[in-house]
Amino acid sequence: MDDDSRLTRWQQWADLPLGIASLVFLGSYAVHVLAPGLPGSVHDLFLSLTYAAWALFGVDYAVRWRISGQGPRFVRRQWLDTLVLLLPLLRPVRIVRTYEAMQRRRGRPWLALYARVTVYAALSIALLGFAGALAVYQAERAAPNASIRTFGDAVWWTCETLATVGYGDVVPVTPRGRTIAVGLMACGLALLGTVTGSFSSMLLQRFALGEEDERPPEK
Structure with a gap:
């Protein structure tokens, strides 16, 4: 199996989990910012969810880098994914990519x-x-x-x-x-x-x- 087909299969498998991780990241971050009066243990829980979602993005990035076989060129060619990994502000936008992938799985988009x-x-x-x-x-x-x-x-x-x-x-x-x-x-x-x-x-x-x-x- 070549690298392109392996990468495609991984992306198809990871689209939904990463979309859910994006929602978890945004929701837990929103609660942490907008509800400062919650107990410290609750804030720690939501911060843990935020960092866990971030870790999933890191795992996905590392796996796709490994499968691509491109070495350092992967960072330049996948510059948008690199920004999404490094900048928390852009991570919720990953939900749009997940939505597009789900539409393609149903065949012709609506x-x-x-x-x-x-x-x-x-x-x-x-x-x-x-x-x-x-x-x-x-x-x-x-x-x-x-x-x-x-x-x-x-x-x-x-x-x-x-x-x-x-x-x-x-x-x-x-x-x-x-x-x-x-x-x-x-x-x-x-x-x-x-x-x-x-x-x-x-x-x-x-x-x-x-x-x-x-x-x-x-x-």
Whole structure:
């Protein structure tokens, strides 16, 4: 059995467990951040779940690196998976990949290509926005002179950042918060560009088909 087929079989087997791990990671991290009044033992439990989910991503990355036989080139070629492993903010987006894999197992997807791109981008923005709001809220809520004091402030700031609006009414003041802001800006531009490009391509294709239908038949 060649490396490509082994890698494909591993990815098919690991898609669902990694998707569940992404949900566990996001849920346990949310409880840890949003419910600081819980007993310490409960917080330790949710932190353990968070790190366990992270460990599953590490195991998956290591196995695929081993199976690929690419050595250090694997890191460069699978740069997105490397970022997902290193940056906790991006891990919930893994749920979208799991959803796509489950759709493919059922045969033909329910939605057309352009609709799938839009739906997946919307899911990615929602998951990334929620994770980003949690992270910036955790970083900013106790900082001196911080304007992001509540989770609602963090959600509002995240929406501004992902939409590239930036009103400036609430801004991060800590180095960690500003680092998160840079990542959200980059992801927001990429995801919005994907949706815009897909929509533009769909319109151009339909306009081209309409012009072909309006042409007189050749003699």
